Amino acid sequence: MAIGWYLVVSALIFVIGAAGVLTRRNPLVILLCLELMLNAANLALVAFARLHGNADGQIFALIIMVVAACEVTVGLGLIVAMYRRKLPIDVDELNELNG
Amino acid sequence: MSAVFFFLAAIGALAGAIGVVMLRNPFYSVLSLVFHLISLAALFLLLRAEFVAAAQVVVYAGAVMVLYVFVVAYVGGGEELPSGGGLRILGPLFALVLAIELCIAMLGSALKGISGKGAPYVPGFGSPRQIGTLFLTKYLFPFEVASLLLLVAAIGAVVLARRRRGLEPDEEFETALHKPVSRRVGSMAESVGARRDS
Numbered sequence: 001m002a003i004g005w006y007l008v009v010s011a012l013i014f015v016i017g018a019a020g021v022l023t024r025r026n027p028l029v030i031l032l033c034l035e036l037m038l039n040a041a042n043l044a045l046v047a048f049a050r051l052h053g054n055a056d057g058q059i060f061a062l063i064i065m066v067v068a069a070c071e072v073t074v075g076l077g078l079i080v081a082m083y084r085r086k087l088p089i090d091v092d093e094l095n096e097l098n099g
Numbered sequence: 100m101s102a103v104f105f106f107l108a109a110i111g112a113l114a115g116a117i118g119v120v121m122l123r124n125p126f127y128s129v130l131s132l133v134f135h136l137i138s139l140a141a142l143f144l145l146l147r148a149e150f151v152a153a154a155q156v157v158v159y160a161g162a163v164m165v166l167y168v169f170v171v172a173y174v175g176g177g178e179e180l181p182s183g184g185g186l187r188i189l190g191p192l193f194a195l196v197l198a199i200e201l202c203i204a205m206l207g208s209a210l211k212g213i214s215g216k217g218a219p220y221v222p223g224f225g226s227p228r229q230i231g232t233l234f235l236t237k238y239l240f241p242f243e244v245a246s247l248l249l250l251v252a253a254i255g256a257v258v259l260a261r262r263r264r265g266l267e268p269d270e271e272f273e274t275a276l277h278k279p280v281s282r283r284v285g286s287m288a289e290s291v292g293a294r295r296d297s
Contacts, residue, residue: 001105004206004213006146009109011201013116013135015194020120022190028125028171032132036116039139042151050146053218055229058151059238062230065158066245070252072163076170077259083174084262 006047014040025090027082031075038068105145111138129167136160148225 017036024030042061049057082089115135119128136159143152205213223229234242283289 001102002214003217007205015198016116016120019190019194022186026125029128032119032128046143046146046148050217051212058148059233061151063241069163070248073252073256077256080260
């Protein structure tokens with residue numbers, strides 16, 4: 001398959017993730033949608049690595065996976081802390097910093 | 100043949116992504132993301148990124164998703180109300196505009212290589228051997244920084260999610276500590292059961 005097809009799939013996954021971040025209210029699902037966007041970037045990087053026959057893009061993809069794992073641990077820690085303090089698990093109601 | 104596999108994997112990945120966004124129950128969203136990640140690993144295999152595909156399945160679909168499932172089970176993901184007002188309409192609209200723009204940017208660009216199948220395949224491309232060599236020579240510094248980042252994230256998660264609250268005193272513990280007790284409590288006379296009230 002031509003590389004362009006992979007890029008189109010990557011763009012669609014990114015857009016779906018962005019739409020999810022904008023429309024959902026549960027922080028858990030928002031984290032999942034962030035994962036979707038990071039994975040779309042991964043797919044584009046691996047596709048370009050194939051295009052150039054150069055494995056550097058795959059290294060980038062692996063580093064992105066590390067960063068995503070860190071983001072998940074900290075994000076889930078925040079959600080557990082919110083739950084412990086009996087705060088609502090809803091990003092629309094957590095607006096104390098909203099002035 | 101590879102075209103068939105590509106379309107199967109691409110449809111699976113897109114369906115998984117739509118499932119993550121559309122399903123109301125967070126638990127089903129997580130399961131949908133697992134499906135999406137496995138389909139994406141198949142796409143990586145088609146792109147000859149064997150090690151990345153294996154890492155995707157083992158680390159992402161395995162470890163990270165188990166973490167998600169635990170937290171969803173702990174927090175108890177209930178049904179959420181639909182987002183109200185402007186974002187409900189503006190969000191998908193923004194996504195549509197972004198999709199059109201990205202497709203124009205990628206397919207309308209003058210990059211000639213995009214319509215080809217990529218560079219000729221050399222044996223060993225994307226193998227663990229090549230990735231490991233690159234990580235320990237050319238990309239040694241990012242590799243070490245990534246390990247440091249993982250350590251920082253692990254410590255941060257422990258600090259954030261620990262049981263005792265940050266700087267506020269734990270009232271239950273404090274009152275139990277200063278509760279007046281009889282002098283005999285905890286003494287040897289009490290443990291042998293000597294009953295002498297004083």
